[in-house]
Structures are given as structure tokens and as C-alpha cells.
Amino acid sequence: MAVQEALKIPAQERTTEKEDVVLSVRNLCKSFGKNIVLNDFALTLHAGENIVVLGKSGSGKSVLIKCIIGLLKPEKGEIKVLGKDILELDREELDKVRAKVGFLFQSNALYDSMTVRENLEFPLRRHWIKVSHQKMDELVKEALEDVGLAHTINMMPAELSGGMRKRIALARTLILKPEIILYDEPTTGLDPITGKGIIELMVEIQKKYHSSSIIISHDMNCVKTASDRVIMLIDGRCYAEGTYEELIKMTDPKIKEFFE
């Protein structure tokens, strides 16, 4: 993989820690003023695994993955990503970890002053990745083809529809071939057919690049098709955990609510 080579990551370092845990969160506490959002949350992600985090709106799902990527500082807890403790790293080391972790924003967060091509080139350029012009072009085209939007390369984000924007944002997330991908509601606000397309895409990409991912979603379709394991985030902690089939059989009313 050209990108990983350019980042100078030796192949054996790609999987870290015993039992190939790529990401672990322990005792995570985060509050805003008096609003306690996460309270002693824990999670472990293994290599090649897809976890879906389920939770009501406002339960702190976005806050959780923003803590993982270092956008928010939790009050307490330990977050290990690819063997590195996120809360202890300085900016340079943090950037190195972030180059290996993809993040899909709930609001897409496309740069609206840049074309689609510049949007996709941005992470490549900024992570000091030395690739030739030609190679960069290839990577951009490949990422766009993955999401089936090769023809939009010179358009501005404002000219795209909501679903197309989501797919461009996905392409931008995937262009660095991340080892871990954090998806924040990849299908929300899309029609069921487009949503299904995105889910299939996520599964396909996971197979193609052997990445692991945390997916935040309310979409039962997504939970069913994409998840290896489901984590219920209720009251700021991991309320229940299991495969889709296991959870659907549970009788706890708080869990049942989600699967009706």
C-alpha cells in the first residue's frame, strides 16, 4: 500500500498489541458543564471487526468518537489507538495516529471553498505524504471510483446532492486507506436505497482494505448487514453488548425499544 509505505510504517507494526486489539477505551468520562454525557464508558475493537454503536439522539455517540480521535478531551479515561495512548501524545505523534484513522463526520464537513478533487487531496497533502502528482491523481480517482462518483471530480460541494456529498466525504475518509474507520451516522438523512448503497460500500471497503471500524447508526438495516458486534450506549455507558441476533432476543425494555 503506497500510502502506508509513504508514511513509513513497517508492515509488522500495522497490527499492534496482543490479541490484535486495535482500539480500546476504558473508564471514559466526559461532561459539558453539568451535562454528564459519557460516564465510565468502555469499548474494545479488534482487527478486522465492525462495531456498531447504538444510542438515542443526544446520548453522546458523536462525543465518543470525537474523544477517540482527540477532538475532545475527556476528563478521565484511557484511549488507546493502534497501541498509542491518545491522551498522552503531542501534536506530531497525534497526527501520525490520525493518518491511520479515518473519520466520517456526521455533517460531512466537506471544505466548501474547494473542489471535490482538492477536498480529496487535502488529507494526502497535509499528512506529509510524499507521492508524485501522478500517484496523487490516481489515488483521488480510485477513491472517487470506489464511491461511484468519478464524474464529480471538478465540481464544488455546493453543486452536489446530500447523498453525493456523503459519498464524497466517505471517499475523503478512505483516501488514506485507514486501518481504523470511525463512521458518524453514514446513512442518516438518505433515502433507503442510497443508504443501502453506502452500507454495501462500507462492507466492501472493509473487505478490500482489511480495516476495522466503529459505526454510529440508528439504521437497523446498517446494524443487520454491517455489524459484527453491537454496543448499546445508554446513560453514558456501555449498557449492553453482543451480536445483532443476541441483542434482538433480549427482553430489557431499554434495549427492546431500539429493535421494534
Added chain:
Amino acid sequence: MALPVKTAQFLEETGNIARFTGRFFTQWFRPRYEVAEFFRQCYIIGYRSLPLIGLTGFIMGLVLTMQLRPSLVEYGVESQLPAMVAISIVREIGPVITALIFAGKVGSSIGAELGSMKVTEQIDAMEVSGTNPFKYLVVTRVLAATLMLPILIMLSDAISLYGSYLGVNIRGIVSFRLFWTQVFDNLSFSDVLPAFIKSFFFGFAVGIVGTFKGYHSSKGTEGVGRSANSAVVVSSILIFVIDLIAVQITDLFGFN
């Protein structure tokens, strides 16, 4: 003793701006330098403001000349018209008016741009893409505004004086050469230097306030509008405050 709400808000805001400025000073000289983005901002902030600054400068010079003439005629010192205009434009009117127009154009656009980037999480997206958004967005814009405004002010002064030359020649005839001789004979170093120095501070104030308001924009489109608006209001007030301080300092050093 509890402070009134408005006062507390004002003090808090002032403290936040001070902290933001402090952050600028601890970051601007450290690598990595965003050179390409800095030049792009110089182009946008400086070059794109030229037509507006030029037009207003020209009108300012012309109008000022026509307004001053009657009083000078009354005292029989009409021949001093070019000198009068040159001194008032270079020392005061040029820098302040240009800075205010700059605040209206550049301050508001920086506030709105960064504000909308903030609320749509684009700043967070930069952060996770290996970029220090403070350096990439704030430092480049503040430096560009600080360096471009003095240049714009010099250009505006020059264009104003051309306007003034036209104004002088509407009634009565003064040759081009005589006009400029009179202008430069009456301008001294102590007229130009303080005005030049304060224009850097004007530019810095516009840059810092605009980026601060945008960077700390509250959520929602309303927040974006509010940051653009208050960027203009606050930087305009700051320009007058800096002007006030500058005149005291020049007075102290006997530059008058």
C-alpha cells in the same frame, strides 16, 4: 459582589480575545509555516480589496479638496490647498477611512468564512487531517491582514492625492508638477512614519477580531451572521481606540 450581566460578558469576551491573541503570538513563528496559504490570503485580502480601496480613496481626496477650498479662499491661503489636503490625508484620514473600509470588507468576510467552517465542522475536519487549523486559518489571515493593510493605505493615500489634484484643478489651475512639489515639500518624515506604524496595528486588529469571531462562532447559521457582524463592529471600534492611543504616543514623542 456580582457584576451586572453585560459587564461580565464584556470582560469575559475581552479576556477571550486576549487569550486568543496570546495564542497567536505563541504559534505564529513556530514551524510548520503555511507559506502557500499565507500568499493565497495576501492575494485575497490585499489584491481583491484594491478596487474598493482605490475608488473610496479617490473620492475622498477629491471631496476633501473641494470642501476645504472655500475656507482657505476666505483666509486668502488658497495656494496652501495641496499641502493642507496632503497632511490631513496622510496623517489621519487615509489610514482611518481605509482601515474602516478594510474592516467592513475583510473583517466581515473572515468572520463569516471561519464561522461557517466552524459550524459545519470543517475546522474539526482539518484538525483530523494533519493540519493545525489555528496556524492554517488564523495565523495566515492575521499576518496577511497585518501586512496588506499598510500597503493598501499607502496606495489609497496616493490615489487620494491624485483625486485631490483633480479637485484643485476644477477651479483654478495648478500644474501637475507644482501640485506634487507642494505636497512633498510640506510632508515631513514625522507625518508619514506614525501613520505608517499605526496602520500595521489597524490591520492586526481587523485580522485578530475577524478570526476570533469566526473561530468562536456559536452553532447555527445565526451564529455565522452574528460573528460577521460583530467582527466589523468590534474591529471598527478598535481602530478608533488604536488611533486615539497612537496620537497620544506621537504627541509624547514630539512628532507634531
